[in-house]
Structures are given as structure tokens and as C-alpha cells.
Amino acid sequence: MNNLLLIKRNATLFFHDIRWRFGIIYLSMLMLILLRKWQQLSVINMLNGVVQIPGNFQFPLEWFFLVISSFLIIGGAPRRLFLKEYPMVHEVSLKLYISSIMLLAVIVDTVIVITWYLISENRDSLFFITVWLVLGTLTTLFINIQFFINPLFDLLFVIVLCILTISINSFPFISLLMYSRWHSNISWPLGLIVIVVVDVVLSICIKKIDFVA
Amino acid sequence: MNKNIIEVENVTKQFKKKSVLNGISFSVQSNKIYGFKGPNGSGKTVTFKTILGFVKPSSGTVKVNGKYVRKDVMFAPNTSFAIAEYGLLEDKTGIENLQLLDILNKHHKDHQELMSLLERVGLDPKNTQKLKEYSLGMKQRLLIASALLNDDKIVILDEPTNALDEDGQIFLIDLIQDLKKEGKTILVSSHDKEFLEKVADHIFVFSNGKIVREEDNEE
Numbered sequence: 313m314n315n316l317l318l319i320k321r322n323a324t325l326f327f328h329d330i331r332w333r334f335g336i337i338y339l340s341m342l343m344l345i346l347l348r349k350w351q352q353l354s355v356i357n358m359l360n361g362v363v364q365i366p367g368n369f370q371f372p373l374e375w376f377f378l379v380i381s382s383f384l385i386i387g388g389a390p391r392r393l394f395l396k397e398y399p400m401v402h403e404v405s406l407k408l409y410i411s412s413i414m415l416l417a418v419i420v421d422t423v424i425v426i427t428w429y430l431i432s433e434n435r436d437s438l439f440f441i442t443v444w445l446v447l448g449t450l451t452t453l454f455i456n457i458q459f460f461i462n463p464l465f466d467l468l469f470v471i472v473l474c475i476l477t478i479s480i481n482s483f484p485f486i487s488l489l490m491y492s493r494w495h496s497n498i499s500w501p502l503g504l505i506v507i508v509v510v511d512v513v514l515s516i517c518i519k520k521i522d523f524v525a
Numbered sequence: 526m527n528k529n530i531i532e533v534e535n536v537t538k539q540f541k542k543k544s545v546l547n548g549i550s551f552s553v554q555s556n557k558i559y560g561f562k563g564p565n566g567s568g569k570t571v572t573f574k575t576i577l578g579f580v581k582p583s584s585g586t587v588k589v590n591g592k593y594v595r596k597d598v599m600f601a602p603n604t605s606f607a608i609a610e611y612g613l614l615e616d617k618t619g620i621e622n623l624q625l626l627d628i629l630n631k632h633h634k635d636h637q638e639l640m641s642l643l644e645r646v647g648l649d650p651k652n653t654q655k656l657k658e659y660s661l662g663m664k665q666r667l668l669i670a671s672a673l674l675n676d677d678k679i680v681i682l683d684e685p686t687n688a689l690d691e692d693g694q695i696f697l698i699d700l701i702q703d704l705k706k707e708g709k710t711i712l713v714s715s716h717d718k719e720f721l722e723k724v725a726d727h728i729f730v731f732s733n734g735k736i737v738r739e740e741d742n743e744e
Contacts, residue, residue, distance in 0.1 A: 317628055324616065399579050399611040400671070402600050403630040519599065523579040524540070525610070 318404055319412050325397055326416045329389040334420070341381050341424070344374065345431055355432035359443070361490025364481055372490075376474055378428070379489055382421050382447060383454055383470050388463030390417060390455040396525035406518065414452055421447045439494055446488050453507050456514040459521060530555040530679060530710050536575055536585035538734075545571050547734040548585070553712065555678070558705055560725030560742070561714035567731035569714040573608065573681050576712070577601050589679070606681040607672035609665075615657040619648055619667050622656060623674060632675055646670045647696055661688035669700070680704060682713040686720050698724050 327334075345355055358374045390413045398409055425444045429435060450470070458466040477486040485503020487493040531553035538546040546568050553559055561569040574580040576587055578600035587594040589601040613622040623639045634642070640650035646666040656664065665688045672680055682701075686694055694717075701711055701724050715721050721728055722742060730738040 314628060314631070317625065321614070321625060321629065324614065328616075396611065399577075399606075399608075400613070400626065401629040406599070519595075520581055522540075522581060523574070523611075 314404075315408065315412075318401070318408065319415065321401075322393060322397070322409075322412045323416055325393055326389050326413070329392060330385055330387065330420070333385050333387055337381050337385050338424070338427075341378065342427065344377070345428070348374070349431065354434055355428045356434040356436065356439075356491050359428070359490065360492045361487075362478060363492050364479065369479075371478060375490065376478065379447075379474055380467075380470060382424050382451065383467055385420055385424075386417050386451065386454065387467075388458060391458045391463055392525055394459055395521075395523050399523050410455075410515075410518070414455060417451050417455055418448050421451055436491075439491060442488050442494065446485065449504065449507055450486070452511055456511050456518075459518060460514065528555055529553065530590060531576060531712075532586075532588040533572070533576065534586045534588075536572075536582045536587060538571055538575060538580060539583050545734050546575070546582070549734070549736050550585075551729060551736060551739075553710060555710050556705065556708055557726045558701060558711045558713065558724055560721035560728040561712065561731060562716065562718060562721050562728050563714075563731030564716055568734040569731050570608065570610075570683050571734075572731075573606065573683055573712065573714065577604060577606055577681065579611075601679070603677045604679040604681065605672040605675050605677040606683070607668040607685060608681070608683040609668065609687070613656055613664075613667060613671060616655055618653055618655055619643055619659075619663075619670070620650055622667065623670060626671055627674055630675060634674065642670050642673060643667075645673070646700070647693070662690065662693055665689055666693070669697075673704075678708070679710045679712070682711065684714055684716075686715050686717050694720060 345358065348358055358378060360372070361375045362370045362372045364370065393413055394410065401409070421444065425440060425447065428443075429440045432440075454466060454470055457469065473486060477483040477489070481487070481493065485500050485507065487496075488500055529552040533552070534550050536546055536549050537544065549568070549572065561572065563569050571580060575582055576589060576594070578587075578594040578598070581595050586596070590603055592598045592602055594601050614625065617625065620639055620643060623642065627634050627639065643650040646669050648663060648666050648670065656667065659667065665685065669682065669685055672682065685697055689697060698720070701713060704711055713721070713724065725742050728740040728742055729736050730740065
């Protein structure tokens with residue numbers, strides 16, 4: 313019962329924090345998808361991303377916006393929820409508290425991916441499940457990092473990762489978010505291992521953190 | 526003889542290369558009231574956060590109830606606090622806020638006890654206003670109530686006189702003295718010199734992250 317109460321309490325704080333960003337970005341994303349749909353371009357096309365050809369660099373703006381929309385919505389809410397709100401309930405275990413924050417952020421990812429899935433004509437379920445898993449993993453990294461640095465720099469880090477993914481055809485793990493590369497032999501274990509290791513290291517360092525928002 | 530319940534030894538703290546605590550050392554005996562006096566930015570609140578374990582010292586140690594904070598334990602044991610930075614839920618009433626904290630922090634006060642606690646700090650337990658509709662003085666009183674939820678032996682009150690009128694200050698002095706009679710140890714900060722001289726047994730005077738003077742006030 314305590315766990316449910318904790319999640320309810322944190323959900324109140326979290327969704328209150330993100331409500332305006334969620335409204336603006338989610339609606340913008342929805343409008344873009346519906347506009348493209350009207351122009352005979354499906355969600356899968358927008359999530360195609362790009363396979364770069366030497367000498368003809370292309371930047372898939374729509375893919376970029378769709379992928380970072382979740383991070384734009386989540387913003388610095390996890391940092392505030394942890395640094396400012398945890399001290400009042402610090403008898404709750406650190407792991408449980410952080411897990412509740414991760415859960416709430418992954419709910420945002422889930423809403424976004426489900427939206428894409430429902431609107432898409434080509435419902436390649438395996439692709440969308442992969443997208444959800446990759447986004448969820450990136451979100452845990454995004455959250456762990458912002459406990460230590462300014463969320464704006466954290467967002468910049470995600471943007472850089474996206475740009476690297478766009479630029480490098482074989483960029484591990486995150487390339488799985490591009491439908492055009494999804495069927496290729498993307499080195500997903502390497503990318504996943506790197507992210508998991510970074511997450512573990514950060515979670516060890518969390519005990520050195522200052523609860524100062 | 527009162528034993529040392531808190532020992533702070535040579536604690537320094539830097540935030541982004543700026544020194545906020547410069548080698549402070551002091552000890553706190555049980556069942557006494559300690560005042561922390563000094564202007565804004567002198568290091569009082571950071572000292573409290575260091576004792577609580579919310580801030581890790583850059584060097585030095587903090588020992589509370591025999592445990593090294595951030596070494597043996599993450600947070601100070603048997604210690605409650607009222608620090609404005611760590612607030613309550615704006616969309617809940619006073620009693621709802623206390624209920625939630627009570628359950629999450631694994632203590633089990635019944636409804637009647639929570640209502641009594643609100644009365645103790647001068648709030649109406651039947652008030653259905655949400656926290657966001659409270660005046661600053663009411664919010665301060667509720668914060669103090671949250672610090673008394675756990676019946677901890679050590680209570681830390683950071684600038685509790687802020688937003689309290691004269692009656693509120695009198696209530697606060699009486700409350701702190703009652704807490705001492707209950708066997709608690711109280712650390713209270715203020716830049717109100719008169720308030721601290723009325724309530725504290727011993728005063729640490731802070732300036733630029735250091736304790737520049739100690740004043741014994743005990744009768």
C-alpha cells in the first residue's frame with residue numbers, strides 16, 4: 313500500500329510539473345502526424361529516419377522531432393522530483409523512490425509510442441515494441457544523468473546522440489529507432505551494454521548526491 | 526550529564542567551487558535548545574542539511590546518535606526537520622499532507638493524533654483548504670507539524686519565525702520549550718536575535734560559513 317501511495321504522490325507531482333510541456337509537445341506531435349497522414353505519409357514513413365549515402369547528407373527532421381518529443385516533455389521533472397521532493401519522504405528507500413520516477417517517465421514514453429502505433433497504418437508490432445524498449449532504456453539514462461547535471465545539458469546530450477545516430481548508419485542501439493535501419497544488423501548489444509553500465513555507475517554515485525534542487 | 530548527540534567535525538562544503546562552509550566544528554548535547562544565528566548565506570541552512578545528510582560534506586564528518594551520516598547511514602537517524610525548501614503538497618489539505626507523510630515514512634499515527642498535532646501548531650484540523658490557499662504563516666505552522674510527526678529525538682527548525690506574526694512567535698517559543706521538556710534536542714536557526722535569545726540555551730553565531738562566536742544562554 314505504501315508503494316502505491318508513493319507512486320500516487322510522485323505521479324501528482326510529476327504530471328503537475330510536465331502538464332504544459334505534455335500538452336504543447338504532444339499536441340504538436342499529433343498535429344504533425346495527422347498533417348502528414350493527410351499528405352499520404354504514414355507514421356512509419358516519419359519514423360523511417362535515414363540511411364546516409366556518402367556525399368548526400370540528409371537530416372530527417374520529423375524523425376528527430378518524434379524521438380526527442382518524449383525527452384522534451386519529461387524535461388527536468390525527474391531531477392526536481394528527486395532532489396526537492398525525496399527529502400520529505402527519505403525513509404522510503406532510495407531504490408524504490410528512483411524506480412517510481414523511472415516508471416512515471418516510461419509512462420510518458422508509452423503514451424507516445426502507443427499514439428504512433430494507433431495512428432500508423434503499417435502496424436509492425438515488433439518494430440513499435442523495439443522502439444518502446446529503446447526509448448525506455450534511453451529515458452532511464454536521461455533520468456540518471458540529470459540527477460547530476462543540469463537537465464538542459466542532459467537534453468543536449470540526447471540531441472547529440474540523435475545527431476550521431478542520423479550521421480552514422482551503424483550507430484549502435486539508437487539506430488533501432490529508425491525503420492529504415494531496423495532490419496539491418498545494428499549492433500544493439502553493444503549500445504545496450506554501454507547504457508546499462510553507465511546507468512549502474514550513476515546509480516552507485518547517487519549516494520554522493522546533494523539534495524539541493 | 527547530557528551526552529553529545531550530534532558531533533560535527535571540521536566540515537567544509539563547496540558548491541561549484543564556492544565555499545559555503547569553512548571547517549565548522551561543534552557538538553550538540555541532548556535535551557538542549559541550540560540557536561543558529563547569522564545573516565542569509567552565512568551557512569546555517571547548509572549546516573542543517575549536512576547534519577541531516579541531505580548534503581554531503583566536501584570534507585569532515587557528521588555524527589548523529591552515534592552514526593556517521595553519509596557513511597554508516599545515508600541520513601541522520603531519529604531526526605526530523607522543517608526546512609522551507611522541502612515543502613508539502615499544494616493540492617492537499619493540512620491533514621492529508623500529514624497523513625501521506627505519516628504513511629510513507631512508516632509511522633502510524635491515527636487520525637485523532639494527526640488532528641491533535643495540527644491543533645498543537647495552531648491550525649484547525651477540520652480546515653478543508655488546500656495548502657495552496659494557506660497563508661505563509663499557516664504553511665509555516667504545517668511545516669513545523671510535519672517535523673513533529675515522527676516523535677524524533679532531534680528536531681531541526683530552519684527559520685521557523687519567517688512569516689509568523691508576534692502571536693505566532695510566542696506560540697513557537699512555547700512549543701520549542703515544550704519540546705525540550707519532552708526530552709527532545711532542538712536546533713533552530715533565525716536571523717531574529719531576540720527570538721533566539723528568548724528560546725535557545727546555546728547560540729552559534731555564523732558568518733561566511735564559519736562559527737565566529739558561541740553564546741551561552743542557559744540560565
